[in-house]
Amino acid sequence: MTTVGTPRIDPTALPGRPCSAAAALELVGDRWSLLAVREVMFGNHRFSEIARNTGAPRDRLAARLKVLVEAGVLERREYQQSPPRSDYHLTPAGRALAPVLEALVRWGDEWAVQSPPITLLHHDHQLQPNWTCAECGEPVRSRDVHxxxxxxxxxxxxxxxxxxxxxxRRD
Amino acid sequence: MTTVGTPRIDPTALPGRPCSAAAALELVGDRWSLLAVREVMFGNHRFSEIARNTGAPRDRLAARLKVLVEAGVLERREYQQSPPRSDYHLTPAGRALAPVLEALVRWGDEWAVQSPPITLLHHDHQLQPNWTCAECGEPVRSRDVHxxxxxxxxxxxxxxxxxxxxxxRRD
DNA sequence: TATGCCGGTTGGAAAATCAAACTCACGCAT
DNA sequence: ATGCGTGAGTTTGATTTTCCAACCGGCATA
Known part of the structure; x- marks a missing residue:
């Protein structure tokens, strides 16, 4: 079995500014992908569960899951052979999306909803994430970022x- | 002048699981919104600059900017009256998207591109963000998050x- | 035999997206 | 005064994507 690394995007081939955010959104930036990843993170690995809990149409979900597997974000596993049934699990790249989802949840909690439908707990208290710079130890303030x-x-x-x-364009 | 707070979404009205991530994506989860916000963060405030640097079609961009303004993410400012010309600035809600974009950039850097097209600098060294929990001070490992x-x-x-x-569904 | 479960696929209608051209109001040079 | 360029969009018509509902195939259970 050959382990396939995540295929890489050439950001200069994208429309607009070459930027990893644009490249990332090319893979997971559609309407349903991040929600599908969220469900797998929550422990819902099966197609029907993901479909029900995201609200995505089944055909769209099937298409996106295929892309996410090709992109190396999810892994498809046959959990039985007859009839063939597969479910989905996070790869390291998929697990690495946790900070993206967490940042999104936190932004949504503060600016998009009235009250948080989901609470994040760290050990047994509420998670209050803090960005610090590993290099200098300081908390990251946006005016210090260039x-x-x-x-x-x-x-x-x-x-x-x-x-x-x-x-x-020159000539 | 009345300051309009950001309108709130009822997450239970969304398809699928009520979740702030879904609510957030409802506002900024389309193909161009986050890239438009990125450009404004980079100091490009004008319609044409945003259009050029994101690659978004002008009509889509106009539509999304309208939504982002209504959502309280951007503020539209007339910088001259005749002919009427506006540009776009971040609101507090818009600035609060910085961690989302940063998380996305970092994921893209690691998993979507070969080499980072943009480097984030903190003071004068490279930013190496670290999530810690403000409550207990520990670094956040995903297995400790529930x-x-x-x-x-x-x-x-x-x-x-x-x-x-x-x-x-009961009956 | 019938019914349901599961992981999808198929078909057709509706909606969103796209690129390119166009508008409108001006400032400026000819 | 005529034409040209700029800037912020809007319009147009074709293309693409999305959505929903129904269907499929293999198997288990009743």
Missing amino acids: RRMNVPGWDLSGPVPGGAADQD | RRMNVPGWDLSGPVPGGAADQD
Whole structure:
């Protein structure tokens, strides 16, 4: 059995700014994918459970699960052979989505709903996540965060006129 | 001038499990919204800049910006009156999306692209974010995180048979 | 034989998306 | 005054995606 690494996206092939967020959204940024991952994280591994608990149409869900498996986010396991039945489990890449979902939940709790439908518990108390910088130990405040673009032809304000990303337009 | 709070979604009205992540995705979970927010965070406030740097079709972008403004994520400002010209700025709710985008970037960096197109800097070193629990100070490991559903009729495995969320199906 | 469960697939209608062209109000140069 | 460029969208018509409901196939149970 060959272990297939997650296929990689070339972010410069995406429309707009080359950015890992755009690449990530290309894989999990549709209406149902993250909710499907959420269900698997909650321990609901079977197609019907995921369909019921996300509300996704079955055909869409089947299509997205296929993409997520190809993307290396989920693993499909046959749990019986006759009739053939599969369920879905998180890969390391899938487990790594936990912070994304958690950030989303926290934003939703604060800005999208009246009261949190789900409470996150750490050990036996309520989870109050804190971003710190492992390098310097300080809490991360957004005004201390800066960005640098590593792609020739782009800077933070967009494509640089005459730069590499602009080459197909010069003549 | 009345300050309009962000309108709230009733998560039990959404398809599937009532969950803040689903509510959040209802607002910012389409193909272009988070990328538009990213651009505004990067300091690109104008329609044309956002359109160019996200790659979004102009009509879609116009529609999404409208939704984001109504949702209280962005603020639209007239920066001149004649001809009328507006640009877009982050509200507190918009700024609060930073952790979501950051989590997405970090996931994309690790699992979706070969090499990070954008580097996040904290002060003058590379940002290495760490989740800790403000309550107990420990780093957050996913096996220490548990969830509790607060909505009657639901638990982690789905709608509870006979429970409140199931009432429209009993007869 | 009939019924239900499970993991999907199929068909057709409805909705969302797209790229490109267009609008409208201006400022500026010719 | 004529034309040109800018900026923030809107319109258009074709394409693509999504949705819902029904269906399928293999098996277990009654």
